[in-house]
Amino acid sequence: QVQLVQSGAEVKQPGASVKVSCKASGYTFTSYIMHWVRQAPGQRLEWMGWINAGNGEIKYSQKFQGRVTITRDTSASIAYMELSSLRSEDTAVYYCARREPNTNNPFDPWGQGTLVTVSS
């Protein structure tokens, strides 16, 4: 079955960077786009960006431009999201979610989420 499995929880100090991974299985990795969405405690979902796993095209939310880097390893079917210059407001659960390009299909499935805590 289609599955996205994310890396484990992280605790980082302010100013550091964090890299979260999302390993895909059960489908052809390069045929889909991987999105990243975050959710601060008690807050709404917030779209961060995506990568086309096939051609490597990337798009970032303006809010995170300059701080976020999304990459992928096609040989291992893994997508990565790296966020730099962390501050306390970046404490959140980070999700990856798959979407089929050139369709109206939704984000489905989602990874289980990775809690990133930024604290000194």
Add this chain to the structure above:
Amino acid sequence: QSALTQPASVSGSPGQSITISCTGSSSDVGSYNHLSWYQQHPGKAPKVMIYEGSKRPSGVSNRFSGSKSANTASLTISGLQPEDEADYYCCSYAGSGTWVFGGGTKLTVL
């Protein structure tokens, strides 16, 4: 990109119907058919309930339905059940490869 506007909370009794609205603009909801709804239980990842405004993925109960008119989308849940209690988020394509979520609505089944 501003979040889409949803009511913070709605409630209903078992068996009743409720509707959650999602208001955007002509730059997002009003311009594209990429409108989806997600259900999120506490501590869990979101799950898609409606996509393309009104389509249900396989496995989603037909008690869930969606519609859209101009800049506003709606999610209706009929025959409320206790397990429907969750947070619900709408999401729309906003052009130029970007996406936007709503503020979320907490559904309480009384």
